[in-house]
Amino acid sequence: xxxxxxxxxxxxxxxxxxxxxxxxxxxxxxxxxxxxxxxxxxxxxxxxxxxxxxxxxxxxxxxxxxxxxxxxxxxxxxxxxxxxxxxxxxxxxxxxxxxxxxxxxxxxxxxxxxx
Amino acid sequence: xxxxxxxxxxxxxxxxxxxxxxxxxxxxxxxxxxxxxxxxxxxxxxxxxxxxxxxxxxxxxxxxxxxxxxxxxxxxxxxxxxxxxxxxxxxxxxxxxxxxxxxxxxxxxxxxxxx
Numbered sequence: 001x002x003x004x005x006x007x008x009x010x011x012x013x014x015x016x017x018x019x020x021x022x023x024x025x026x027x028x029x030x031x032x033x034x035x036x037x038x039x040x041x042x043x044x045x046x047x048x049x050x051x052x053x054x055x056x057x058x059x060x061x062x063x064x065x066x067x068x069x070x071x072x073x074x075x076x077x078x079x080x081x082x083x084x085x086x087x088x089x090x091x092x093x094x095x096x097x098x099x100x101x102x103x104x105x106x107x108x109x110x111x112x113x114x115x
Numbered sequence: 116x117x118x119x120x121x122x123x124x125x126x127x128x129x130x131x132x133x134x135x136x137x138x139x140x141x142x143x144x145x146x147x148x149x150x151x152x153x154x155x156x157x158x159x160x161x162x163x164x165x166x167x168x169x170x171x172x173x174x175x176x177x178x179x180x181x182x183x184x185x186x187x188x189x190x191x192x193x194x195x196x197x198x199x200x201x202x203x204x205x206x207x208x209x210x211x212x213x214x215x216x217x218x219x220x221x222x223x224x225x226x227x228x229x230x
Contacts, residue, residue: 004157034218043119043205043221044158089157102148102171103219105157 003027004092006106013113019077021109023090026071030092033066034103035075038087047088048075080113087111119222121206127228133194136225138206140187145210146170147189148219149181152203164189193227201229 005024013019021035031052036044050057050064050073057064063076077084090106120139128134140147146165150158160173164183178194187208193200203226207219 006157036221041223043207043223045221046218049218091157102160102163102173103150103158105150105159107155107157 001026002106003030004090004104004106006090006109008109009107010110010112013080013111015082015113015115016079019075019080019084019111019113021075021077021088021090021111023073023075023106024071025073025092025104027092027094027104028071029094030104031095032093033064033073034091034093035062035064036089036091036105037084038089038108044089077111080111082113082115085111085113119206119208119220121204121222121225123225124223125226125228127230128196129230130196130198132196132229133192134196134227136191136193136204136206136227138189138191138208138222140189140206140208141220143210144208144220145187146208147183147187148207148209149189149191150205150207151175152205152224153199154202158205161191196229198229201227203227 034049035047037047038044048059048062050066066073087108089108091103122137148163149161152158161175162172163170167183180192182190203224205224207221209219
C-alpha cells in the first residue's frame with residue numbers, strides 16, 4: 001500500500017519558470033516530510049524538509065508547502081535551472097510509534113528543465 | 116569528511132544464490148538504514164541498525180538480514196535470491212538525532228541483477 005504518492009511521473013519546465021512538484025500522503029501519523037533529489041548513478045540527496053507544525057519552509061530557490069488537512073505537499077522551484085533536472089522523491093516519516101528515521105518514499109517525479 | 120560508500124556498485128547473481136552488499140557510513144554517523152529501489156519505484160525501507168542492533172524492519176522476509184559493525188560499517192545479506200530481488204540497494208547513514216527527522220545520507224547504491 002503506497003502511503004506516499006507522487007502521481008506525476010514526469011514534469012517538463014522551461015528554464016527560469018517555476019517548477020511545482022506534488023505529493024500526497026495517506027498516513028495521518030506522518031509528521032515530517034522531506035524532498036530528495038536523485039541524479040543518475042548517484043544516491044538520493046536531501047533537499048528540503050518541513051515539520052507538520054509548519055505550513056511552509058523556504059531555502060533559497062526551493063520552497064515546500066504543506067497542507068495537512070488535504071494531506072498534500074508541494075515543492076516549488078523558482079527559478080528553475082537546467083541543473084535541477086533530476087528525479088525528485090517525496091518522503092515522509094513518523095517520529096512517534098515508528099522506527100525513527102524510517103522514510104516512506106513516493107515513486108518520484110522526473111523533472112526536466114529545458115533552456 | 117568521507118561520504119557513504121557502497122560496494123560493489125554492480126553485480127549479477129543467479130536465482131537461489133546468496134549476496135552480500137557492503138556499506139561504509141559517513142564519518143560520525145551511528146545509524147545505518149538499507150533501502151531497496153526496484154525499477155520505477157521509490158526506495159522501500161528494509162531495516163535499520165543502531166549500535167549494532169536491528170532497530171526496525173520493513174516488510175521484507177527473513178532471508179534479508181544485516182549486520183552493523185563497531186566501526187558503523189554495515190552489510191546487507193540476501194539468501195535464496197529471487198528474480199524480484201533485482202533492484203538498486205541503497206545504504207543510508209545518519210547520526211541518531213538527525214535520524215529522528217529522516218535526513219539521511221545515501222550512498223550511490225549497489226545494482227543487483229538476478230538472472
